[in-house]
Amino acid sequence: MQKNIKDLLDELYTIDPSLQEHEATLIRLVEKIIAAKPDTRFDRAFAEQLKTELLAQPLRVNDTRTSFFTWPKSVLAVAGSAFAVVLVVAVVVNQTNPGLHSVVTLEKGAFGSLAGAQTGSPAFGQGGGAPLGSREAMSSMPASPSPMNASDSAVGATGAGKMMIAAPYYGYTFVYKGDAISLTENEVPVYRRLKPMSGRTDLVGALSSVRFGGMNIGSFGGGLTSFDIADDSTDGYMINVNLREGIVSINQNWQTWYSPTEQHAPLAASDVPADEKLLAISESFLRDHGVDMSGYGAPSVEQNWRQYGQPMPLAETKMAEQQIYVPDSISVIYPTKINDQEVVDTGGTKTGLRVSIDIRKNKVSNVWPIQDTRYESSAYAAETDSARIIKLAEQGMNYGYYGDAKGRKEVTFGTPSRVLVQQYVYNEKLSVSTELFVPALSFPVLNPPNEYFYPKTIIVPLAKELLDTPMYGGGPIRTMEATIDKPMVK
């Protein structure tokens, strides 16, 4: 008798000893049952495909370090009355860890296809903009550029070959004047920020005893994804914590900063503190609130307002002389750094942590986005044809406009440096836009043709799949001929 049949019968006899009398019958039955074994139709191909699909996803790892988003181990509920249950959430900040910046390497192509890439932010077209739908976007929007300057928003990222009415741009011919470029890497690492796990339901359960507006909120599933903390003291702050994105933003609690009826005289350029003072205000705020800065590079004070606010020459506009516009707040930018490379937007502007300082009060008014600087990296095929890279740069990338050669100005650009460019890749199937950081070459503009020329650099990504998309390979936006040579404003 086979051992397994004997073991089975022994277990059966333990349950019902009388069955031992029927052992001969049992053995025949068992043999018949073995012969009639049903086929579960386990499909090896299915198993292999499932394994491939699973391993294509990033694998979350245990991180024993506490971070800015370590979930509290306990929730404190203070009950005052049936309608006064207060939920207090304590966010633990680990003061002993010197830094939380890290990069985890995944397998090649882990972030999927880059073919859905868009330039700039999906909503605002400006590099470094806030995530779609976030309130932070409105408070941190940079000043709109002068119509005399090129910008991402003007390009609109609408794809190749489309005609659109242009703002009053001059045509530019970009010419490379730098050293020979050698591209030896077959692959480049693309980075993605590691976001905290979502779907936490702890607090919903704890809220089940609380009735909001007569409704039992605990009757719904799901978890808390964001919350606000408001400080109503003078010059207090409103802090928004987005648990799903892993982002904290700090904003003025408007009601405590200025009276709604308070009138302010326009600011003058002389009212803006020196860069050193603005940097000191920013550094002090970040230090006092324990913001981990290990994932950022050296700060710089944003100077765009000086360019945007310039009055237009009367000869061109025939308008009254404009006042120089000085914004209420000036920002200090701490560029994101990943593996010692700074991140820029597709226009070449450094992007990262933005600390805005209210000029009237000389106080920090807004900080965004505060987040963990932990990343995943995945290798993607790199473009090795340097001639193609230079040709794309000479098309001007975001800033190239074709049209009548008459009136076009020559812009020279020099030897590039290596940066990471912020890209958003849209997955149509999941309706999700993913922020990626892609190695790129930053070509510095050597001779801006006039004081209104905005771009300081021309950015060309090195991931081949990106360059093969219509966004890059199809060429820049074509403009209508009639407007190419003259500004629209009369």
Place this chain on the structure above:
Amino acid sequence: MLNESTLIAAVQSGDKDAFSALYEQYVKQIYTFIYYKTHHKETAEDITSLAFMKAYNNFTTFDPAKGPFSAWLYRIARNCVVDHYRAKKPVSMDIEDMWDLDIANNEDVLRDVHNRLVFEDVQKYMRELSAEQREVITMRIWGELSFKEIAEALGKSEGSCKMMFGRTIAKLREQMPLTMFIAFFLGGKLF
């Protein structure tokens, strides 16, 4: 071949090869476990995919100190089956697995011709059991889990699972004809 605890630790540190090794150890078992609850190949594959996706995405939540990995995995699979049937039927109906369905009209079950006669008769006895009793029986007999693993998966003590199994088997033995009982008891263990 690394032992399971080493593989688990490696997976939780981000080692996908380690997950691949664990997957290979369990994919057929889990699929079979789910198949015997659904008796439909495509449904079993869908639920197996869902179960492993949940396990993969939540691997960091597995705590070896709280029980064996197999029990954790079976619990995920079991919950996926329950969710599947609950989604298919009105809330008022308590559907835990295919035994709660009308097998006579279930072509998937009947497609398993060899078991047709057994199931049609066994069904009436299984339906008289509570979902919990069915759970213990099918996990022990069909899933071949130890009582310790069953206890972990169901959140019960090992002793109570053994007692429940023994009493339920005895009850089935009283109610079922001998041939049917043996086919049921041994059929699951042999498969």
